[in-house]
Amino acid sequence: MSDDTTNDGSDTELDGVAGFMQRAKGRAGSRLKQQRLSRSKLAQFLEQNAASLAADTISEGKLFQLSKVLYDYRLEEVDVTDTTCGYCAVGCRFDLYTKNGEVLASRPTDPENAPINGISTCVKGKFSYGFQNSDDRLTQPLIRKDGEFHETSWAEALDFVANRLGGIKEQHGANALGFVSSSRATNEANYVMQKFVRQSIGTNNVDNCNRLCHSPTVEALSQTLGYGASSVSRDDLKNTDCFLITGSNTTEQHPVLATLIKQNVIRGADIYVFDPRVVKIAEFTRSQYTRVRPGYDAVWINGMIRHILENDLHETEFIDERTVGFEELADSVQKFTPEYVEEKAGVPPDELKQAAEGIATADSCVFCWALGLTEQVNGTKNVISMANLALVTGHVGTPNSGVSPFRGQNNVQGGGGDMGPVPGNFPGYQKVTDDDIRQKFADAYDVELTDEDGLTITEQFLAADDGDIKGMFIMGENPAVSEPNVAHAREILEDLDFLCVQDIFLTDTAQYADVVLPATSFVESNGTFTSSTRRVQLVKQAIEPKGNAKQDWKIVQALSERFGHEWGYESSAEIMDEIASLTPIYGGISHQRLENEGGICWPCWDEDHPGTETVYLEEFNQPDGRAFLIPTDTEGPAEKPSDQYPLTLTTGRVLYQYHTGTMTHREEGLMSIAGEAFAEIHPETAADHGIQDSEYVRVTSPNGSARVLAQVTKRVNPESIFVPMHYLEDAQVNLLTNEEALDPSAHCPEYKATPVRIESETDGKRTPASTSSVGQAATPADFDISDVESSPRPGTETHPTETDS
Template identity: 65%
Template sequence: MTDETPGTKGAEDDTEKEGVAGFMARAKEQAQTAGKKMGESGAFEPLEHVAESFAANTMSEGRLFDMADALSDYRLNEVDVTDTTCGYCAVGCRFDIYSKDGEVLGVRPNPEKAPINGISTCVKGKFGYKYADSEDRLTQPLVKEDGEFREASWEEALDRVADGLKEIQDEYGRNGLSLVSSSKTTNEANYLMQKFARQVLRTNNIDNCNRLCHSPTVAGLSQTVGFGAGSVGTDALENTDCYLITGSNTTEAHPVLATRIKQNVKDDDADMFVFDPRKIQMAQFATQYTRIKPGYDTVWINGLIRHVIENDLHDEEFVEERTVGFEEVKEGVEKFTPEYVEEKAGVPPEELKRAAETIAEADSCTFCWTLGLTEHSHGTENIVSMANLALVTGHVGTEKSGLAPFRGQNNVQGGGGDMGPIPGNFPGYQKVTNDDAREKFEEAYGVDHLPDDEGYTITEQFLAADRGEIRGMFIQGENVVYSEPNVSHAGEILDDLEFLAVQDIFLTDSAKHADVVLPANAPVETNGTYTSSTRHVQLVKRAIDPPGNAKPDWVITQELAERFGYEWGFRNPSEIMDEINDLTPIYGGITHERLETEGSIPWPCWDEDHPGTPHLYTEEFNTDDGKAHMFPTDVSGPVEADMEDEAFPLAMTTGRVLYQYHTGTMTNREPGIRSYTDELFVEINPDTAADLGVSDGQVVEITSRKGSITALAQVTERTGGDVVFVPMHYFGRGDVANELTDEEHLDPQAHVPEYKVTDVRVAPTGEGERTEAQKAGAEGDD
């Protein structure tokens, strides 16, 4: 069985659009020079991107324009051109990929087919494709014998996976197994993974990395406004009159969105308020930047709400007609006085007042956040608080106002949530505990009984395995030994499993623990759909063929189901989407044929005559009574706040950097990116560094209650005096931030771990910067 056909060949229009903010003059000149080499067209001049200073600081000019040089070797009618959706973050950027003989030569946005990003791409979307033809790619299934891997046929490998899963179930029952799905792969592949879990294995023990990032967003928004997703489209992000941004290093995590926001602030005088423990780049453009203590977001958000209500700045008509719970919230925020907020969260009263009044009095406001607001043991309370603020001010349900969680992985909204690879939901957020929903899927899947109990979340899976309750796992496309908290313990748990299968594009450190490893397709080798942060469903098309005998994720799952006696019979992802829209009301009108014609469709899209819904809640909320429900929230604070210990005087927070991506599985294999950020570092405030006797570039040891790592000190005023910052990415040296984080204290509703606040101490090791030999020794690690 094969995937759908690659993209079509063809020439582009000769006209290139004008550059975007941050594009450097010398890069443009060099790109134009390279473009003149092309005899057929000027299609590749200039090479547009929004990589800011990346090209100047990271790549030599020769390396930067490798793609132009490569393209100049071919006539355009010899190059494959495929329009597709980016496989990195969830902004949903679309562009044309130019390829030849299985190699990605270049990327160029086509504004007519790119409704979200227009002519923009970030550095990863523009340059990050060397991983696809890496020598490390898995090309053949692997099975482990006597502790060593050997190549195997697909037949043998899939038989061994099926036998391993069956043996676990026979001995320990249906809940002796758990599955991890992938937010990197398509909606169609994730739909089949949840179908495999429920129809074939009869378990709800399936989850994905959505749990580790935005599950509080889903939980918080579901109970307040109805849908566990952002309410706004790109119009709000580009044209709102005011932004509240918190827990989002937007320029590094979502550069294309950051450019749109900065442009609105610069050109149209939009206000922007940034609340963050670090003085991120967005702070330079902000109307006001406020440094906050990490872990006390409910405090300052409730302080804003209190000021709005106390000064009669709330939208009384909106609150009365479209919400319930206002009086309870009003009473609940009474204690969050300016003095209390300053004491607990570090927000000066005058800054609290200015932000509250500007947000309330603005004609429109968009509330933006990422993991800095969610990755806490009380992350759901943070989101409920943010929803309360948006509702009290009436800034929900218009084209320019609303709630805007920026999602991290390319398909975490669709594949990680909408498609149901989570313990409590069928596709489309239909509850497994709801009798009507369960009966619908039982009829569709031809089974008498689907489990009616919620399964384990991903971190709970590891804890259950540690207790001996889960004895086998099947992991698709997640490098869990770096993404899970307390990663050393996570690796030990994988080793103790009786059976582990991993499906991925590389032999990751997680895959090294497996009994069977199945080689899958990379994003640029895949057909299907992704769903962006703004709920836009878009096509993904295969630009190059996969290496060796690697297969699409959906094909692997289908062939595995056949070994259990289930003949699904899907011939391509389009047919899988047909089943999705038949069973999932919010995707009811979305088909591959429509997407090919229309480009993108935002859900909910109820039927094929429905245009999709870019702006939610314009008339009513997705609740039983059509109204938004507000709930009072209190002070929870970081888990370790109650563990006062002078041995750990600093708070470590984590996050992303522009050039790297998540656990580094793909970006660590891009030479240009790797040459710029291949070392783990820790940001330390100059005053703190002086007190510790730490100098810039020195190797330091960071120790928490869970373990120790080493990193290069970066002395900077970006962080406050009692906070240090460590990137979440793995840089190839063996140390990773999640060695230090805690897996036991989870958000009670969303079950996300406390990633963003970890008590640590920092001490110099006596070493200077890493030697060239040490760096070279780490080059092959991932």
């Protein structure tokens, strides 16, 4: 239904569920080759076996029973579409089984066509499609009249949007408008959004949610190694000898990758986890878990580098031949003594020593992180420090080694960065300030283009508060929930002269809009997503758009026509052809080639290039091919604990929810498991404040307060609490965070270190039996990492709450 032309190999046999997955995958590949089974029969075989196993072994196995709906139909009577998942950025591929506009089930495609996930999917990718047919799906454009929304035609809605945007531009200038693109949308949709903003409006005020998560990764890796992206492939994760994981709750954020990592650890790889919380991947550690103080990551990383240099464990030949700036780095880390690291970051000297020596002496190592490392005022410095550590140990640009930032939203790598919906870059990280680059795009777009850097998303909100931004166009994002200090963000949205929102639901943000344009979800769209490992893969329309909703790129193209620019795209494949012509790292990628060959990792320079699974094996993407070692320092969080706010709040995700809940909050099954916000509080802290497990507490920061359930657990330390980001109303964690504490280079807000206090609200006390509503995070009060076995317990290698077969 597309509008476009559209064995493991390991000698080690695993136990438990992981072993089942390995054997099932082998059987699947064998039967595909030897018996040439049909896709439907193979899928049915795997589905029945996985469902039976899960139901028999774990409490969450009841979820797998949902798949039985598929058997209400004969398989030959349903449509089957192979596509790419629209949740996190692992890049899982699977078949969607649909009938009459409804998604009946998803099943992993054959392993050869799913190189990242094989036959695995996580719970969201498998079951979370009920939102497609929610009663509150947007199906017709809406215009606000006399304070109320009224349905209207596409022609009237787009004319109104064009007139209002054009009017603000004429009266106040192009820079009085701000635009937000979407990491949920396809590469093609994000490309045309930045093209519209630059060509039709004449500003670089375009940004996306990457600014709120991994912009420090892009900034830091661009400065040091060259590409603002992961350097490794799936096979590197599968085969490396060592992992350093920090700021990533991998089993809940990226379950399929967690399974891959665990399987490697079972085969003998070492794993070091540094995190403020005892995240679930830490329970699995064969080597060590170290608790760190939020906001001081560059301190312990620099301390690790110092220990490696002091003990001559660095790779001298690699450093001499492939890096620049070693002497300056060596001088800069001298202050990070074990005593200093322990004082600032809370890392014991013996644990720092053990991890440093283990990483330095390993044959290979992959350095993994997520938002815990980046969503800080020191985020860019943190990632630069991590790149320095990888370089001094020779574990980047070498086999089975490298840096691996785990991206959150499905297309934050491609749509959030590669496609250029950011203030300072054209597609492919080509700078708007480069005269030759800017002229290339000016010639292609047939307009003069400004060389003035635009405003980031948070800067757009602050500029609107000052009266400099008069109107905004927001595609597929929900800043009324995701922005720091959302109470203020909502006031700003309400005061705008004009707001247009393009989305699939009337989100919290859309409720402030003057015009709402109904878009399609990934199940109703065609195009491509780019995974965390730079793999570009096709997304195919499995069901027809709901009502009169339209694909994002088609909406933006129709709007551009009203500004006098006729693009004439008839398919998203044609947009990718234009992307390839202007973006060297995508130069050899086309929809037809992806259909024929499967996913391709950029850089892919031309149609004869195979793509690049692991980058930097020959040289780094810097002027002379050598990476830059850049000294870093840090003063800790922007706001530190005080007598009034003695605790530090850090935020994150849970397995069963996705970002601001636009899709997953409409899933009854997921909400029954993880339907309410909670605060993880250490038993000592709870006792000091008279707080009992499962009662409501009030969390207050200098910016606001939130009301959440208490989960008394040793996963956090006595100085910290943890609250997930997914929930709304009085439980919104971003009522607490600071909008002005930004990373100076990447302008990412500090979500991971906010000073707070907590108070009991005993009138809302709940019984312990109801704590299941907060799902996987609920933890016994007597939990301690010291109780975790040093090697995996039988049957726990792969949790079906993380992935299923």
